[in-house]
Each structure stands twice: as C-alpha cells, then as structure tokens.
Amino acid sequence: MLSEPSAATVRATLPAVGAALGEITERFYAGLFAARPELLRDLFNRGNQAAGTQRRALAGSIAAFATHLLEHPERRPDAMLTRIAHKHASLGVTPEQYALVHEHLFAAIADVLGEAVTPEVAAAWDEVYWLMANALVAIEKRLYEEAGEPGWRRWEVVERVTETADVTTFRLRPVDGGPVADFRAGQYVSVRVELPDGARQIRQYSLSGAPDTDVRQISVKRVAGDAASPDGEVSAHLHARVREGSVLELSAPYGDLVLDADDDTPLLLASGGIGVTPMVAMLAHLADAGHRAPVTVVHADRSPVDHALRTDQEAYAGKLADAGVHLWYERDVPAGAHAGLVDLARVPVASGTRAYLCGPLPFMRAARTQLIEQGVAPADMHYEVFGPDLWLAQQG
Template sequence: MTIAQDSVPYAIAELEPEHIDVIRATLPLVGAHIDQITALFYRSMFTAHPELLRDRFNRGNQSRGAQQRALAASIATYATHLIDPALPHPRELLSRIGHKHASLGVTAAEYHVVHEHLFAAIVDVLGVETVTADVATAWDRVYWLMAGTLIDLEAKLYADAGVVPGDVFREARVVRRVDDSSGAATFIVESADAAQPFPDFLPGQYISVGVRLPDGARQLRQYSLINRPGTHRLAFAVRRVIAADGSPEGEVSSWLHENIGAGDTVQITLPFGDLTIDPDATTPLVLISAGIGVTPMVGILEYLAATASDRRTLVLHADRSAAAHPLRDTVTDLVGALRDSNLESWYQAEGHGLMDLSELELPQHADYYLCGGNGFLQAVRSQLLAAGIPGDRVHFELFAPNDWLLEPAG
C-alpha cells in the first residue's frame, strides 16, 4: 500500500464520520507502535535530508529521544481530539508548536517532507496488510488537518512579523556581555544592519540563536528575552548545560560561553512565543520558575517595572541554592521597584525543600505563568489544580519537547 504524496493541507478541523470510525479503531494500534514509527521516521528523514539534523533540529533532543516522544504525543493527542471533540481542544499545543516552528523558519513545503517519511514509517512498522487504503486515507486526513492548522497559524505569525515565510534569521552584534555569579551569561545584542533594527516584542517571548559549530553544523536553541521592549536591543541569558546523568554537554550554550563577547556577531531570529502577558489586564500575576526558567519571568518583570504597573505580582522561584539562582539580583531589584510585589524562594541546599504552594495564599483570579524543567512543571501544575486554580489561568513555557504537557495532570 502506498500513501498518496500529492495530498493538500485541509483548512477545516473536522474529521468525516467514515474517517472517525477508522481512526477510533486503529488509534490503539498506532499508539502501541508510535515510538517505533517516530524513530523510523526521523531516521529515514535525516538519511534523505541530513541538513535538517545538522542545521535545524536539536541534536541533543534527538539523541535522547525527546523529539520523537514529542511528535508521537502531538499526533496522538490531536487524533484523539478529532474522534472525541468533547475533549479539551489542543489549541494550546498547536499554538506552542506554531511559534516554535516560526522561530525556526519552518515553511509549508517542509510539511510535505515530513508527510512522506512519516507515512512511509507507518506502513513499514504496521505492515501493508494493516495499512489498507481506508486506513491510509483516514490517517492522511488527520495529518493534513493538523498540518493545515499549523501552516495557517505560522503564515499568520510570519505576516504579523512583516516577513515572507521562513525569513526570520538576522545577524546580531553583541554590544555587551554580563556574566552572572550563578554562571549564566547575558548577551545584549543589536542588529548588525543599522538600517534594519530589531522589531519590538512582547514580554515573555523568545528568539532562536544559531551558532556554527566546529563540525560545520548550524544548531539552534531558543532563549527568552529578558529586557524590556521598545529599545531595539535584545537581551538573553544562557546557562551552560553541563553533561550529567547520561545527557551530553549543551553544544550551543557551551559555544556561546566560550566564544562570544562584546563585538562578536551571532545569528538570531525575530521574536516569537505565546507565553506573554496581556498588557491591558489588571488581574494579579503569579510568576513561577525554577533554574534558568526564570528568564521569561525577568522579561515580564522588566516590562512591569518599565510601565510602572500596579498589578499585584507574586514571584516564586525554586533552585538548588541562592548562589545558583540565575539573575537573582535583577529579580530582587525588579520586584522591589514594583508597587505591589513579593518574592518567595525555595533553595534545596539551604533546607527549604521543594516548592510547596500550600504554604501560600494563592489568588484564585490571578494569571499564573510557569517555566522550568519537566518534573518541576508537572508538580507545580498539579499543585495549582489541586488548589482550585482554573486550568485556563495556568500558562507554561518549556524549552524542550513538551510531550508531558499532553498528559492529564496527576
């Protein structure tokens, strides 16, 4: 059985009844083999297009299997919603993916490349006896519904940025580097082309930073913007990722720490990201972070301080120690500059234990913003839901494939 390669993206987000029955019947089988399918898919695609692994995809995530799990979870979640529309719509998932794709310069044509290798992997793993014409057609429909939604979203993001799809990369000149006592390095950059200054951005957004590594690969990583908007300069903080527990050293973070200082140039993208605050809102804010996850919160705090905001703001941070807390002095100063703000910290090495939100009086009508590692975000999200905070009030950022976010909170 050969799956058609001349399919076109569908703009509507509904599955026909005959496809619903097929997807409902085959979803458990696809789900049971999804790890095999996605592993074969990436292997096949990177063999045919080695430049994607070298210059676009995060090689660290690939080596750990994180990207494969994220793709698998995304497809399964979207398909599950299509056959049961009563389930929560995965719009947050799609928005997160769309912004990440825009930050990487993904274009519509690349969805056809993914389609070719993904569906070939489905046939290879499940077999031609299982992937009948009806099964192939139904899953093809699911793919293009999801892809079409993302293509439309990304087209809008590019249009809003005033660029043609994919044209997001710019040369930046480092005007200043500041090394934090925690080990994080802040890079302040401006456009290398004075005639094309950087556009404004929303507090909480990020850029991708691309570096050419010694083996010739151009690797990209996302970093939150930590300065206030309106200056035509962008600032981002990088903590060096040390090899530990079988995970490799961070290629990009190490290269930036070792090679980049004032006067050097780096490649960055225009700002994207949907973990942003509503500048017109007056509801309280609760900013919750761990480790280098503090960076989008710093960007939000910079904006609040620059606009003399009187919003009630509670800043909560967890770390190994006060010394390890990135940009701790900056956070302290910004919180002190706001009219109605408090900072609470939990430092494990100093006997504070893990962040425990039951110790606090949490405002029910606040907007909650979270950023940190997988385990931290799972735990905090569960605590918030247990405390009665509505799920639509909880917003999160994670600079790794966010497959766990697709699972129900424990």
C-alpha cells in the same frame, strides 16, 4: 473536522497506532535524515535527537491531536497547535517541508504496522496528518506576517555578563543598525550558530531583558550532559567562544507564553532554575506599565549562587505596587527564603490569579497541582518548556 468514515477508522486503530508511535517516529527520523542529512545538521536539534526527546514529543503531539479530533470534533486544539507553530516559525519551517515529513512519516507507519495499514487506514491517518499540517501552515503564515523582522538577522554582542558559574547573559544589537521591534514579555528567539564541524545548529532562548529597549538580551545556561543526553552543543559554544564583538544570527521573537492580563488581574510568576528568564522580562514589563494588582513571584533553585538574574528579579518586583517574592533553595538557604522544594500552600494566592510557569517538568507539574488546590483555574495557568514539549500531550 474528520470525515465520519475516517473518524471511525482512526478510533478503531488509535490504540494500535498510539502503541507503535515511538517506533514509528524513530524510523521516521532515521529515514528523513538518511534522505536529507542537512536537516539534522542545520535544522533539528542534534542533542534532542540523540536523547530521544524530540521523538517522544512528536509521538505525543500526533496522539494528542488525533484524540482531540475524536473527542472534540467541533473544535480545533488551537492551544496545542499554536505552541507548535511558534516553535516552527522560530526555526523558519516552510510549507513545503510538510510534504517531506508526510512522505517519510507514512513510510515509517507502513514499515512498522505492515499489512494492518490498509488503504482505508492509510486514508484516515492521511486525513489526520493534513488536518494538523494545514492548520500549522496557516498559523505559521500568520506568525511570519506579524513578525517585524522575519527570517534571520545578524546581531552583534555588545555586552557579556557572567550571572552564575553556568549562566551568561548576552546583550545584542543588530549589525545593520536598523530599528529593534518590541517583543511581548515571555517570548523567545532562535539563535543560529556555526559549530566547529560546520553544522549550523539552532536553539531557542527566552528574552530576559525589558521588551522596550534597543537591545535583545538572552541569558544562556550551559547544559551539562549525563548518561542519557550529551552536553549542550550550542550553549557550550556560546559560553566558550562568544565574546563582545561576536556576531550571532537571531530570528524574530516568537512564543505563546506571553502576559495577557489587565491592571486588575492578580498574577503569579513561578520559575525553577533557568526558567527565571521569561519571568524577568515579564516583571520588567509589569514594572514599566505600573501594574497595580498583586504579583506573586515564586522561584526555586539549587542555591542562592545558582539563582541567575536574582538581582533583576527582586529589583523589578520592588518597583511594583503590590508584589511578594518567595524563594526556595535546596542548600545554603538565607534568611527569608525557604528550604527544599516549592510548596505553594505556603503562598497566599489571590482569587482570580493568572499563573505563568517555567522550569523543569517536575517543578511545573508540582506547581500546577498545588495551584489547582489553591483554587486557580486550569485555564488560567500557562507554561513554557525549554526543549521538546513532553508535557504537550497532557496539557494541550
């Protein structure tokens, strides 16, 4: 909870600070990487930095946290903090790095706002920062303690499967031959690879196989760049260079988009494109557990040939006692599927449904709106964003 003097100062300065956060975060990253270039090379996603999405996500999370402190001083925004902490834990972020971030972030604030940063203003925003940072450190400490295999572990690719023209599945076993801990359906792992220029870049990929097997399975979409962002460095590397026998470094599983429902809870699993990956793991778990309540499966894609893991998705759904599969395609629509964009008004949604969403932001925004219109409570909707969470400030 913010002290009363700091709360008053933050409330008075939030409009100005919020309006400048885009420039502040841009200067923050520039200063941080000038001082510590190895962080950009080996920790931060260079593609997200080039596209500016990480800066926007950081600005949004700071503004959302400060706003929450003012509007709900009696409680902490744990949903938002937990989502960030899982990502940090998957990257191996340490408590010491928060002091480094503080140094460069507050230098950027002073640089951008100049004389407006009085000692009182600096102290108030310093309090905001450390409330957020210390909360994240505590959550990340717990996550590290809970992880069955903390740190980086070497895994050998034992099978490579082409799913579509731009999606490949990699199945891996630990090089050390040790046990493979279960994960919770919906979680992801970080994958660290060494690129040709020597950089050791890290990306997160949802685990797309059943949770209780002796392998880890990830299904990777090759990211094609455009005018606003470059090609995906790591996904291109995995597609072009990684074969059976290759070795990758993986983190322990993390992520808060996990099934949390008993056998009486109706579920809706909605995915778009490569967002299908955590949903397949969820379906595998539900099939194995013999889930009895209704499960509604919704997926949208460009066409049937672009729909990765469709066979697995339909096979697991077919093992459930009460499941319906609803597919939307933009072209080459087969019999039984729908044309165009997802319209959940055409899908029966049982009372008390808990929904899980994963896919592009426009898809998830539309699905969330349609589900609310169907009577699904906002608290019963959970989502995963691949990459910086630009939805975080709105949904946290």
